[in-house]
Amino acid sequence: MTRLYNDPAAFADEALEGFAAAHRRWVWPVPGGVVRATAKTPGQVAVVIGGGSGHYPAFSGLVGQGLAHGAAVGNVFASPSAQQIRTVARAAESGGGVLLLYGNYAGDVLHFGQAAERLNAEGIATRTFAVTDDLSSAAPDEAHKRRGIAGDLPVFKAAAAAAEQGLPLDEVARVAAYANARTRSFGIAFSGCTLPGADHPLFTVPEDRMAVGLGIHGEPGIGEAAVPTADEAAELLVSTLLKELPDGVTDPDGQRAAVILNGLGSVKYEELFVVYRRVARLLADAGVQTVDPEVGELVTSFDMAGISLTLTWLDAGLEALWTAPADAPAYRKGRMPEAVAAEEDEASYETGSGPEPYVASDDSRKAAATALDALSRIKETVDAHADELGRIDAVAGDGDHGIGMQRGSAAAYEAALHAQELGAGAHSLLTAAGDAWADRAGGTSGALWGIILRSIADVLGDTERPTPTTLAHGVRQASDSVRRTGGAEVGDKTMVDVLVPFAEALGQQVGEGAELTAAWAAAADVAEQAARDTARLVPRMGRARPHAEKSLGTPDAGAHSLALIVRAVHGALATCQ
Structure with missing residues (x-):
């Protein structure tokens, strides 16, 4: 279990701060992550990696010459936000464009995708790629749905080495995709990990x-x-990986492969060596020649007692990239040329000149005050139910939903309070809240709650007096935006199973002439029943999908938290009547 921490919600930030302080030769801290502390090479593609905390040395420990140019680091097991990724990418890029690399998880796909859109719009050519090496998480015909685990490393390494060679952005992206296509991983565990502040592991065996x-x-x-x-x-790991060879490899005999035997947190190095002894023999018996094998902790899961094996099937090009030198805090290979330290302003990022007072009508500012009250109640509700949300999420997921919702709702309230002090109307206040929620929470829920608040904000505006019809339309817009962005539909066991019927019920009630408080209360009843009904569903998306049967009988955490929130908002609406 994690024994040394202060506030669990601050764990990721404090860990990153300490890491940067301990490794100033390699990295500089920027908001949301770290970048190389060495001078930039003008025109070189910047490879920016990232994901949640809890996986060290992934991701911050892999920043340095020959490896990543920067890493965006989110909360524990949660994607960094689009703003964090954008800030790191802007600090790392040097005119050759940016390649964003990450594991294939819903939150990462959303946030890295949004960051890429913003960077491209700003004139920084950006590509994205999600690693999909874990063969246990989807069948071969659905390999694009597989998650990224320890295979992150050979993909990151290949792309970064290609960037060091001066290859252009599209070619570096092609190398990453090729390395991923030739990489497979498989793992086992003897106990689950325990998050900071939790009193039990996420799963037990x-x-x-x-x-x-x-x-x-x-x-x-x-x-x-x-x-x-x-x-x-060793025999289980090797035999499983040899059963699925990538395109172009018909027989392991005569092939060359990069090999990673990865410890997930609690398995000691001596144990890994005992296992690798047999792995090496089995691969040799199959005719596979191992190239620069890695045995140790490369992509961890806090204190999980487990191991994974990764094979990357090499050709001459990939082998040159795999064996190329690298110098990062947690990964060193060969000998890099002597590096020149960067000038401090090379890793600069925009801090802004401070917000200007908002322009808004009195009617909109009155609505903003109600929205602020609602956000305060949301924060209180989430705080009261955070442990419950984490327990529900841990049944088939990673257990971080409560922490993420706490961070997001608290940040949203603080941003909204500051906006109100500057005279914000409903649109500006909710936009600030949505951006802060997405930025602070990260993960899938952070991205989607940011979308919800911004969608409602866009409909309310800063000058008009909001009406029940306007608000109902805003909720419908939020529902449509979440479905479009996240890709989930009713029945997938996500928050959409609550958001869609809630939006429909609210619109129907308002359309029939109900006053807002009564309409919202009736729609909240529908939301609560819809959340309970998700217990009968099996997930078809996200991290819980491979463990569908485990979640039967348990409601979806995101659906449950949404139902709690819409009921809390009703209190604010009732007070303002």
């Missing part, structure tokens, strides 16, 4: 059993088996 095919966010495995000997564990 019986004493004489192990989880097979686990994720790196505390997701339980897709199955269980008896605890093996070290040799038996």
Whole structure:
């Protein structure tokens, strides 16, 4: 378990601060992550990696010459926000464009995609790519749905080495995709990890059993088996990976492969070496020649007791990239040329000149005061239910929903309070709140709550007096935007299962002439029932999808939190009547 922490919600920020302070030779801190502390090469593609905290040395420990130019780091097991990613990318880029690399998780896909859109709009050519190496998380015919685990490293390494060679952006992106296509990983675990502040692990395994095919966010495995000997564990890992060869590799005999035996947090190095002894023999027996194998902690999951094996099937081009030198805090290979330290302003980022007072009508400012009260009630509700939300999320996911919602709702309220002090109307106040929620919470829920608040804000405006019809339209717009952006539909066991019927019920009530407080109360009843009904569903999206059967009987955490929130908002509407 995690024993040393202060405020669990501040753990990720404090860990990043300490990491940067300890590794000033390699990295400089910027808001949301770190960038190289060495001088930039003009025109070189900047490879920016990222993901949630809890995986060290991924992602901050992989920033340095020959590896990433920057890393955006989110909350524990939650994607960094689009703003964090954008800030890191702007600090890292040097005129050759940016390649954003991350694991294939819904929150990362949303936030990195949004960051890429903003960077491209600002004139910084940007590409994105999601690593999909974990063969246990989807079948071969759905390989694009697989999550990224320890295979992150060879993909990051190949792309970064290509960038060091001076290749253009599209070619560096092609190299990343090619390395990913030739990489497979598979893992096992004997116990789950415990998040900072939690009193129990995200999943448990019986004493004489192990989880097979686990994720790196505390997701339980897709199955269980008896605890093996070290040799038996090696045989399971190797045989599983040799069953699925990438296109272009028809027989392992005669092939060359990069090999990573990765410890997930609590398995000691000596144990890893015992396992690798057998892994090396099995691969040799299959005719595979290993190239620069890595044995150690490369992509972890806090204190999870587990291991994973990764194979990247090399050709001459990939092998040159895999063996190229690198010098990062947690990963060094070969000998890099002597680096010149960057001038401090090279890693600069815009801080802004401070907000100007808002222009808004009195009617809109009155509506903004109600919105602020609603955000205060949302924060209080989330705080009261954070542990419950985390427990629900941990049934088949990673257990971070409560922490993420706390960070997001608190940031939204603080941003809204500051906006009100500057005279914001409803649009400006909710826009500030939405941006702060997305930025602070990260993860899928952070992105979607940012979309919800901004969608409502866009309809309300800063000059008109909001009406029940206007608000109902804003909620409908939010529902449509979440479905369009997140890709979920009713029945997928997500917050959409509550948001859609709530929006429809609110619109119907208002259309029939109900006053706002009564209409919202009736729609909140619908939302609460819809949230309870998600217990009968199995997830078809997100991290819980591979563990669908485990979530039967438990409501979706995002759906439940939305139902709690719409009920809290009703209190603010009732007070303002």
